[in-house]
Each structure stands twice: as structure tokens, then as C-alpha cells.
Amino acid sequence: MDTIFYISSVVAVAxxxxxxxCRNAVHALLYLIVSLLAVAVIFFVLGAPFVAALEVVIYAGxxxxxxxxxxxxxxxxxxxTEQERAWLAPRTWIGPTILGxxxxxxxxxxxxxxxxxxxxxxxxxxxxVGLALFGPYLVGVELASMLLLAGLVGAYxxxxxxxxxxxxxxx
Amino acid sequence: MxxxxxxxxxxxxxxxxxxxxxxxxxxxxxxxxxxxxxxMLNAAGVAFVAAxxxxxxxxxxxxxxxxLTMAAAEVSVGLALVLRLYHGFKTLDADAAAAMRG
Numbered sequence: 001m002d003t004i005f006y007i008s009s010v011v012a013v014a015x016x017x018x019x020x021x022c023r024n025a026v027h028a029l030l031y032l033i034v035s036l037l038a039v040a041v042i043f044f045v046l047g048a049p050f051v052a053a054l055e056v057v058i059y060a061g062x063x064x065x066x067x068x069x070x071x072x073x074x075x076x077x078x079x080x081t082e083q084e085r086a087w088l089a090p091r092t093w094i095g096p097t098i099l100g101x102x103x104x105x106x107x108x109x110x111x112x113x114x115x116x117x118x119x120x121x122x123x124x125x126x127x128x129v130g131l132a133l134f135g136p137y138l139v140g141v142e143l144a145s146m147l148l149l150a151g152l153v154g155a156y157x158x159x160x161x162x163x164x165x166x167x168x169x170x171x
Numbered sequence: 172m173x174x175x176x177x178x179x180x181x182x183x184x185x186x187x188x189x190x191x192x193x194x195x196x197x198x199x200x201x202x203x204x205x206x207x208x209x210x211m212l213n214a215a216g217v218a219f220v221a222a223x224x225x226x227x228x229x230x231x232x233x234x235x236x237x238x239l240t241m242a243a244a245e246v247s248v249g250l251a252l253v254l255r256l257y258h259g260f261k262t263l264d265a266d267a268a269a270a271m272r273g
Binding site: 001002005006009012013016017019020025028029032035036039042043045046047048050051054055058059062063066067070071073074123124128129131132133137140144147148150151152154155156157158159 | 173174175179180183186187190191193194197198200202203205206207209210213216217220221223224227228229230232233235236237239240241242243244245246247248250251252253254255257263
């Protein structure tokens, strides 16, 4: 288990370093997704399987998809297909693929060890987390829902296409 | 059974946080700045989950849920701002919006 932790840490740090140094936003996103997956493996090893699943579903899934959508929206144009072809070069995806394969190897190893219960069975179970979440932390959950609502309204307001109000806008 | 000392996990969290901070400070592309913020929030989550693991309490994981919620709200508003910036200035350079008007 210790080796799994250290390998995942190295993968996470390497991928994050590539995020900071990449020039292309989509390449950086690929590395960021790998970094988040590595952190999810670390959570799994740390005995938090529920948090690991949330990390994959929400961080690496939902939030990164938002980034991808925005980046795709920003470079619409005739050169987009040209760029798409350039992005599919092996040089682009070979790095994230290798790092992702390391993570896959770790997962297969953990399951082959019979360590399906995370972290050698010494973790905090999702049941305890749920009880804490909807017991002592109920106010926090309500505040989080308010925050999400505010984020929704704010994103809708900011993302709305500006209508030329005076009629004298660009044609 | 994981026998890693706690401070190794904290060193990992600190390194991730520092990398995110570098991304925010060094990059001028606003999308990279947002990614740096995500990295920093994630590093804080690592520290919380490590604490939950060390003391076998659920509170650290609960805090991670709140961080997750906050990151989701923050990134949706942030990306809407990125779209506005791009439509207004035709660039993703954060310095283009450095001056206030009025």
C-alpha cells in the first residue's frame, strides 16, 4: 500500500508540474485530469473510497468537462480542424496515457491483492460520512446548496449573450 | 495497511499547493489561472482527507465535500467570466482586464 501511495504521489506531482508548464490549454487539461485521478487513487489508499469516487465523478468528470467545453467554445473557427489534427499527434497524448497506465496498474494491483475495502479496511466508511454530513454539519450542507444556487445564477447572468440594448450595437 | 507517516501526505499536499500557486502567479492565460486555483483547492482537500485518515474521523471528508461544492460553484462562475473576457477583449490575457473603467 505504501508503494501505491508513493507511486501515485509521483504521478500526481509530475502531472501537475506538466499542467503548470504546458503551453497548450487542452494538453494541460489532459495532465490535470491525470493529476486528479492520481489524487483519487491516493484518497482510495487513505481509506476514503467515497471521496475517491467523488473526486473522479465531480472533479475529473464534471469540472474538467466544463473546462473542455469552454476551451472548445473559445477556438471556433476555420483553423479548428487543423488544430484538432495537430492535437491527435501521439506526442500530445503519450504523456498522459503513460501516467494513466501507471494508475491503472496500481488499481489492478490493489484489487488483485483483495484490497477491495479501501486502505486495508481501516478507513472511514461512507455511512459515517453521511451521518456526519446530515447530522452536525446540516447547516453547512444548506449553505453549500445556497452557494451552488448562487453559482448557478451568477454563471447564467455572466454567460448571457449581451443584447444590443440601444439598437446601435455591432451589426 | 498503509503505514506512510502523516507528514509525507502533508508534503504531497504542500507540493501540489505550491504548484497551483506557481500556476496562478506565473501564467497570464486566465484559463491556466483557474486551473491553478483548482489545483490549490484539491491540495487542501488532500490535507483534509489525510487528517480524516490519521484520526479516523469523518469530519475531514465532510470538509472535502464542502471544498468540492465550492470548487464547482467557483469554476462555473469563473468560466462564465472567462467567456465574458474573451468576448469583450478577444484575448485570454488576464492583464488585458487589469484596468478598471470609470
